[in-house]
Amino acid sequence: MQNFLGLGPLTWITFLPLLGMIIIFLIPSGKDEKGKETSKQLFRWVTIGFTFLQLIIAIGIYLNYTAGMTGINVEGGFQFREHYNWFTVTGLPMFGNVKVDYFVGIDGISAPMILLTAIVCFVASFASFSIKKQIKGYFAMYLLLDLGMMGVFISLDFFLFYVFWELMLLPMYFLIGIWGGPRKEYAAIKFFIYTLVGSVFMLLVIIGLYFGVHSFNMLDMMDPLKYDPTSIFAPGHGWWRNVAFFALFVGFAIKVPSVPFHTWLPDAHVEAPTPISVILAGVLLKMGTYGMLRINWPMFPDSVKYFQCFIAWVGTVSILYGALCALGQFKVGKRDFKKLIAYSSVSHMGYVVLGMSSMNSSGMSGAIFQMFNHGTITSMLFIIVGVIYDRAHTRGLDDFGGLANKMPIYTGIMAIAFFAAIGLPGMSGFVSEMMIFLGAFMAYPILTVISGLGIILGAAYMLWALQKVFFGKLPDRWSGPWDPTHKIYKTDDINAVELAALIPLAILIIGLGIYPAPMFNMMNATVNHLVEFVRIGGGF
C-alpha cells in the first residue's frame, strides 16, 4: 500500500479521527433563535465520513496484507511498519539514552483487531443518531476514543502503547458520564478507576522492563539476550518475572473483564448510550485480551507456562459465572435486557481467555477469531437493544412480548444476532467457539467439559430472552404506533439508519460463518509463531 503524504496507512488510520475532531471543534455549534443546534447533522456526517475513510483504509490494509508473515518478536514479520524516533534524551546517568520511538506495525494478531475497530466505529457512528444533547462534544469525544483504540492495536513501542491505552480512558469517561443513563456518574467513575488501577501497575512493569533492555521497544523486551542480567526482570529472575506477569495480567483482565474484575462492565453497559455500549463491547474489551497476546505471552513465555492452568481457570470461571449472571436476569426484580448482554459478554470473553490458555494453534487462533466475532455479534445485540430502547424508553425484559408481529424485519435481523451468540453452526461464533474447545480440550479436557456447560447456559438465556421479548402476546401499552406523531419514527419497524448499522455486521457474521478462511489465513503464521515461541519458552 502506498504511503500518502509521507505517512503510512497505519498512521493515517489512527490519526484520521484526530483530524475529524479538530474539524468538529472548528465548526461552530450554531444555535438558532429557539436554541436548537443547527450544525447537528454536520457533526454526524463528519464523523460518519471520517470513520468511513478509516474503514476504506482498513479494507485497503486487508487487501494488501501478506498472509504468512510472522510478527510477534520478529520486526521483519510486521507489515506496514513505521519506525520513527519520537524523542531521545541523551546521556543520562543510570538511564543511558532514553529513546522513545513511534514504532507501529501489524501482524496476524493486530490485523483482525484493526479491521474490527474500523467496522465497529463506522457502525456505531450510525447508532449515534440517537444522541440528542451536546452533539459537538459527543462526536469530538467519539473520535478521540476511536484514535485511542486504533493506537493501542498498532503500537509496538510500550511507551506509545501506554499513551494510547490511557488516552482512550478519558473520552470513554465522558461518553458514559455525560451521555449515559440515570446512574451514569457511578458507572463512569467505576470504569475509570478500575482501568486506572490496572494500568498504574502496568506502568511499574514497563519501567522495570525498561531498566532491563534500555528501550521501550516491545520486540527488544521479548529477546532474553537484550536484558541486562542484573535487572529485575532479567531471565532467571523467575519470581520477579512472575510478579510482573501477574501485574500485567490483572491489568488486562480488568479490561477483558475476567471474573472477579468484571463488576464494572454491567454498570458501564447499562448506563452507556447505545453506540458507546457497542464500542465498549465491540472493541474495548478486546484490548484486554489483545494486550495479553501482544505483551504477556511473548514477553513472559516462562511465566505463561507457570500460570497456564490458572489462566484456564480464570477463563472457565468467567464463562460459567458470566452465563449464570445472565440467567440471573430472569430471576431478580429488575430484568434488564442490556445487563443480560453485558453478562453474556463476560461469558464470551471467557472463551477467549480459555482459548489463549491452551497454548496451541487451534485454541489461540480460535481465541483471536472469537475476539473478532464477539465484536461483531455483541455490537449487533447492543444496537438491537438500542433500537427498542429508543422507541419504548425501557429495556425491561418483562415490558415486552410479541414484538415479532409489530416489527417483522427487526425480528429477522435480531434472530441472526441471537443465534450467532448462541453459536449456531453456519454463524461465525460457531467456528471460533469450536476452535477454542478443540484447542482447550487438548490442554485441559476436564475444564473444557465444564466450560461446555457455558454453551448450554448461553443457549438458555438467549432463547429465553428471545421468547420473552419477541414472541407471545404484545402488551397493550405498545399496541399503538411507537411514535403517534410519525415525526421521528414513520413506521413501527426498524428504520434505514439502524438497518445501515446492522446489515454489514450481519453479512460479516454469516459470511465468516460459512467461509472463515480469510480470517484464519491472516493470522495463521503469526499464531503458529507465537505458539512455538511460547512452547520453547522464548529462551527465557
Added chain:
Amino acid sequence: MGPISHSINFLEELQKSVGLFAPETALTVTFLLAIVADLIFRRSRNVTGFIALLGFIATGALLMSNSSTSAFAFNSTYAIDPFANFFKLLILITSYLIVVISFFSAELYHGNRKLGEYYTLIIGMTFGMFILCSSTNLIMIYIGIEAMSLCSYVLSGYTKEIRRSSEASLKYVIYGAVSSGIMIYGISLIYGLTGHLGLAEINHSLNVANLDHITLLVSGMMIIAGFAYKISAVPFHFWTPDVYEGAPVTITAFLSVASKAAGFAALIRFFKVVFAAVPAQGSIPDATWNMLGSIDWRIVIAILSVLTMTLGNLVALKQTNVKRLLAYSSIAHAGYMLMGVTVMSEIGVQSVLVYLVAYMFMNLGAFYVVMQYANLIGSEELEDYTGIGYRAPVLGICMVIFLVSLLGFPSTVGFIGKLYIFSAVLSFAGKNGQNFYWLAIMGVINSAISAYFYIKIVRNMFVRGAEFDKEKFKLSPESLVVALIIVIPTLYFGLFPGAVIRWAETSLKILVGN
C-alpha cells in the same frame, strides 16, 4: 597573614561575591524601585506589578548569563551552582506568571484596595526563596526561610475584608513560628555537636568523628521539620489547607509552587552536602550517594513520603471546596517528590527537578482556572462548578488538561514527572540489597486514589449540568491567552519532554565541600 593582606583578601572575596550575587541584587533593586514607584504613582494600581515583571526579566537574564557558573560566595555561605540556578529560574518563572495572573484577579482588585505592597511583597518573597536555594550555611538557610515566610504571612492575609484570609494569615504565622523555633533548635543542637554551621564543615565533622547517634538523629529531624513545613509534608502540613483555602488564589498558587520548590532545593542541598560522602579528588562521583553516619535517612524520608502522599490523597477525597482540595492534592504531590528525594541519588534529584517543572505548569494552571471561575461565579465550592465547563468551554478544557496532568495521564507533562519519579525509585539498588519497590507501589496506589478527586472536579464541570442551558460567560481574550500560555507547555512537554529532562540533567551539579 597580616591584617592588610587579610583585608585585601576580604575585599577580593567581596568583589567576587557581589558579581555572583547579581541576580539577587537585581531583585533587591526591583524591590526598592517598586516601593518608590508606588509612592510616586499613587493613582495607578498596577505600576509596581509592571516594575516587578521588568525586574524579573532582568533577573532572569542575569541568571541565564551565569547559568553554568559554579562558585562559592560570601565566605562559602552561599553557593552559585547549576542546581541553585535551576530552582531560581523555576521560582522566577512562577513569580512572573503569578504577577501576570494577579492582574486578572477580582478578589485582589476588589474595592479600592491598593496593590502596591502586594506586588512588592511578591518580589521580596522571591528574594527570600533565592537565598534559600543557594545557602550552604544553616543560618543563611534560616534567614532565607524567614525572609520568604514573613512576606508570605502578609500576602496570605492580603484580602483583609475576607475573614478566612485573615484567619489563614494568623494560622500561618503561628505554625510558621513554631516550626521555625523547632528548626533553629535543631540548628543549635547540630552546632553544639559539631561546632559548625556551614554544611560542608558539618559534613567534614561527620566524616572524621563518631558523633552521638541520638543527638544527630534528633537535630537532623528538627531541621527536616523546618523544611517539611515549607514543602507541607505530613505531619507538618496542618497549616496548608487552611492557608491555601483562605489566602487569595494567586498567593495559594504561589505558595504551592514556588515556596515548595525552594523548600525542596534546601532539603536536597542539605542532604547532599551534609550527609553524602564527598568523593575523593578526581574520582567519578557515585550516581547513588554514599551516606555518612549510621542513621538511614532514606528510610526517614521514605516514611515521610508515604505519610504525606497517603494522607494528602485520602483527605482530598472528602473535600468540597476546590481550593482546599487542591491544597491537599499539593500535599500529596510533595509526597511524590519526596519519593525522588528518598533514593538520594543523581537520578532521584533529577526526577524531583523534572517533577517540579511539571508541577509548576499544571498546578499554576489549575489555580489560574479556579481564580477565573471565582471571578465569574464568585465561589470556589465544588457544587457551584456544576455545568461550568459548558459555560466557559475553553477554560473548562484547559482545566481538564491540568487536572489529568496532576493525575499523571500520558501525553501531559505530569506523566513525565511521575514516570521519572517511579523510575528513580525502581532504579535504586542500595547496599545489602536495599530497595524501595514498596515505595513505588505505594506511589502508584496513591496516584490511582487521586484519580477519584481530580475526576470529581471534571465530573462537576462537565458530567453534571449538561442538560440545562445557561448562558455562556464572556471571557476577555487576554485571560484565555494566559490559560493557553500555561496549557501549551503542559501538553508540549508531555509529548516532547526532551528539553525539560535535559534542563534538569544539566542542573544536577551541587557544590560540595570547599
